[in-house]
Amino acid sequence: MDDFLIEMEGIEKYYGKKENPIHAIRGSNLKICKGSMIAIQGVSGSGKSTLLNILGLLDRKSAGKYKLFGIDVEQLNEKKKAEMRNSKIGFVLQEFALIEKLTVMENIRIPFSYSKKHMKWRLQNKIARDILVKLGIEDKEKELAANLSGGQRQRVAIARAIVNDPELILADEPTGALDTITSMEIMSIFKALNQSGKTIIIVTHDNEVAQFCSKIYKMVDGKLEVCN
Numbered sequence: 001m002d003d004f005l006i007e008m009e010g011i012e013k014y015y016g017k018k019e020n021p022i023h024a025i026r027g028s029n030l031k032i033c034k035g036s037m038i039a040i041q042g043v044s045g046s047g048k049s050t051l052l053n054i055l056g057l058l059d060r061k062s063a064g065k066y067k068l069f070g071i072d073v074e075q076l077n078e079k080k081k082a083e084m085r086n087s088k089i090g091f092v093l094q095e096f097a098l099i100e101k102l103t104v105m106e107n108i109r110i111p112f113s114y115s116k117k118h119m120k121w122r123l124q125n126k127i128a129r130d131i132l133v134k135l136g137i138e139d140k141e142k143e144l145a146a147n148l149s150g151g152q153r154q155r156v157a158i159a160r161a162i163v164n165d166p167e168l169i170l171a172d173e174p175t176g177a178l179d180t181i182t183s184m185e186i187m188s189i190f191k192a193l194n195q196s197g198k199t200i201i202i203v204t205h206d207n208e209v210a211q212f213c214s215k216i217y218k219m220v221d222g223k224l225e226v227c228n
């Protein structure tokens with residue numbers, strides 16, 4: 001039997017007023033097995049970020065069924081959703097930028113403050129440092145986020161997303177602002193995370209980035225289609 005981490009069926013999303021709604025997601029279906037790495041492509045405004053926000057419990061669907069980690073999200077109240085988000089999902093989203101006036105280490109430690117409060121400070125630092133080493137930015141630990149290059153910033157954003165050891169990583173245009181070589185380096189990091197067992201969903205405009213994924217979906221006017 002397939003071990004689905006995500007099961008979506010007939011998802012609809014409307015924005016705006018009832019008399020004049022924007023129909024952003026139209027009857028989309030998605031099943032993702034544990035340990036897969038998939039890409040979602042599509043033109044601007046087709047509904048990719050909306051879908052990612054619903055997937056990550058940052059927004060609500062208007063209709064349809066959504067099971068995450070085997071649980072019907074309808075059964076979760078806001079507190080339970082937040083717990084699930086904080087402990088099981090890592091976000092590398094465009095709008096979750098780094099805090100410029102904080103150091104790299106301070107940025108990476110942010111998730112600890114809302115999910116692993118009980119963990120000893122020293123252990124938190126060790127986990128964060130191990131991740132910095134893995135991502136090749138250990139020498140930037142005390143640097144202010146404001147002083148980093150685009151590739152370094154994205155590494156810090158990934159480090160922050162994985163510091164809580166989430167099962168699922170959601171990334172919205174993670175290479176959008178990067179040159180080709182740096183993009184490929186960032187994708188190698190995602191690939192390694194996937195090989196270590198993480199399930200990864202990447203929204204991207206870039207075909208080369210999508211090629212790192214085992215399955216590619218295309219969002220067309222709010223409807224998900226399988227490409228390969």
Ligand SMILES: Nc1ncnc2c1ncn2[C@@H]1O[C@H](COP(=O)(O)OP(=O)(O)OP(=O)(O)O)[C@@H](O)[C@H]1O
Pocket residue numbers: 015016022024042043044045046047048049050051
């Ligand atoms: N908060 C919102 N309120 C109203 N309409 C919205 C909202 N967010 C998105 N939309 C609309 O929903 C549709 C899908 O938007 P979405 O941001 O999901 O597209 P996208 O494919 O991610 O685009 P891009 O690639 O430009 O980020 C668009 O018509 C957009 O204008």
